[in-house]
Amino acid sequence: MASNPEITDTCNPVPISQEDIEAADKLKNTANDYFKKQNYDTAIEYYTKAIEKNPNNAVLHANRSIANLRLENFGYALNDASTAISLDRSYTKAYYRRAAAHMSLGKYKLALKDFEYVTKVRPNDQDAKVKYNECNKIVKKIAFENAISVDKKEVSITDSINLDAMTIEDEYEGPELEDGKVTVKFVTELMNHYEQQKTLHKKYAYKILIDVKAYLQQQPSLIDIKVQDDEKFTVCGDIHGQYYDLMNIFKLNGLPSETNPYLFNGDFVDRGSFSVECIFTLFSFKLLYPNHFYMSRGNHETRDMNRMYGFMGEVTSKYTTQMADLFTEVYNWLPLAHCINGRVLVMHGGLFSKDNVTLDDIRNVDRNKQPPEDESDFLDRKFVSAPEVTPMAGRAPSRRGVGCQFGPDVTAAFIQSNGLDYVIRSHEVKDAGYEVAHNGKCITVFSAPNYCDTMGNLGAFITMNGKDLKPNFTSYEAVVSVKHNKII
Known part of the structure; x- marks a missing residue:
């Protein structure tokens, strides 16, 4: 034995x-x-x-x-x-x-x-x-x-891709980029294509990833968003590969556009069986409306999580191992947080394991990396270990084994020192799809209803206008048939 x-x-x-x-x-x-x-x-x-x-x-x-x-x-x-x-x-x-x-x-x-x-x-x-x-x-x-691994600098997957060598077969009847660009027509056809559980051609898939990476590389780690007084803005939480529930959000709240901006707050993939469809839809909207469609990095936009929870296997099955590695490169460049009108901070996990963190600290983080092992590297580790909200004061070890739990005093000190009204985070399942905690200063939004086909929770999204930034919550049930979001 x-x-x-x-x-x-x-x-x-x-x-x-x-x-x-x-x-x-x-x-x-x-x-x-x-x-x-x-x-x-x-x-x-x-x-x-x-x-x-x-x-x-x-x-x-x-x-x-x-x-x-x-x-x-x-x-x-x-x-x-x-x-x-x-x-x-x-x-x-x-x-x-x-x-x-x-x-x-x-x-x-x-x-x-x-x-x-x-x-x-x-x-x-x-x-x-x-x-x-x-x-x-x-x-x-x-x-x-x-x-x-190369000690000095890893070779980029992007540099090894030859789009010109990829041919579009005559029998392909799916959506096509126009002059290599994402258009409204392309996104509309893509969503319909995916609802029929068909696959986007690999040439277009690779082109989207290459273009998204090039755009994200030019962005800071914290994105400042300006919402006009009379403009509606929507914040969504985790999607986790539940494509038909993503479509339901757009049905309930309207498609993204320059007059209907969105922020998706991380964890777009893993768990559900249609993560590829979710991420290409979201990335297409990002390219179509770069200044009106935003995406934060979550703890599932990392290599280890994608190995463990299905995304890497799904990409390899639907496309190639090379594309799975390219996704890792792209995820490294996703912004870590967004600040709406200088008053509402949105990030996937929550607050930090140390005090006195400023918005400039977040803005200046070198994010092009996987989660560090060094616990002292608190800014980087915070975004991928995803802290949790607790009603108890102070900080405590996370239930998840990494990161920390933070209490109302931590939230109050952070928003006061940074001139914020409140913080929005995601990462945790909530029965109603959302939760208002810490005297209204810390809000959780989770947009994957009936998570993992077992939790029975509602999904939710938050809408607000630029004038008062008051959060309004819309909860919704999962699509009727669980097979829509998970292959059974």
Whole structure:
């Protein structure tokens, strides 16, 4: 039998009465019922109550771990799984769940150790074998990339693409760029083309990516947006590859135009099966209306997230591995934040792990990179680790295992020192599609309804006018058939 992977947490059993053991079992059963109903928050509440009665039960910690995984609270899930292992070193489910948490946090080597242990203990577990092989491929790929990386300056994928060598086949009947440019006709036909689940020709796809990258390279890391007094402006949150819900936003709120500007606040891809369709639609609007259509970088516009949550595989399947790598280059140049009329700051995750950050600090960030490992590089890490809102004062470790949670005092100090009215962020699922927190000074908007086809949440977007910038919320349900947004 393989030796156990290193235990990160230890737990000494404490004396428990039979009465508390029985009470914990009842609470666990209640939690399990909520879990089956996909009510993970309530399930966690009851698992927590059960653990308070019987902290020695490894199953309780492991069950709370899987519930936290479903909510993407990867840091909490990791701690619970490690505690379960410390209580029962032969508990394979706990290793499996810790491996899943490590994977989600990009700690692939640690995940591989746990998956390896499970496959050796349970050699007939086919799912564990698949997960082990997937993780092993990622570890080897990363090692290979590190081995061949150029020390001084990486060679641009853009420079290796020869558009002239790409021919348009006679049988292609999809949308076409006009003189190499995105037009209203092109975008309209593209959206219809995608609704029929057809593919944009690779020559046009590559051209869009090359043009978007060239434009974004000229932009600062913080974009200042001017909205006129009588002009409507719309802010959307995470889309996550849910193309038909993206189309529903445009149906409800109108197509983007010079008189109907939009800002999409990161996490355009991953999870849903139509991420390619979402990102090319959004990038097309960006090229069509560069001064009236804006896009922020989210934590899913990164290489590791795209490996883990489907986008890289989707691009490779629909196009090529080369295009998947090109997307990484383009994402590196997406702006990190936008400021509307100098009064409303919009960024994907939230505020910082340090005080006294100014808008100029954000504006001057060198963003052309992947998430740094150095926690002290707080400006860069903030945008990709995506901090979370908490009602408690101060800062605390994030539930997701990276970044931090920030309280109302942190928000108040930041907006006061930077002359802001409030902050808009995204990143977290909310039942109504939005949440107003910190005395109205921190607003979350999430635009992917029924996230992952399991959460049952509404999506939402925010509209405001330039005069008062008062946020107005529109919530909406997912499109009728989940198969529209996820291949089943």
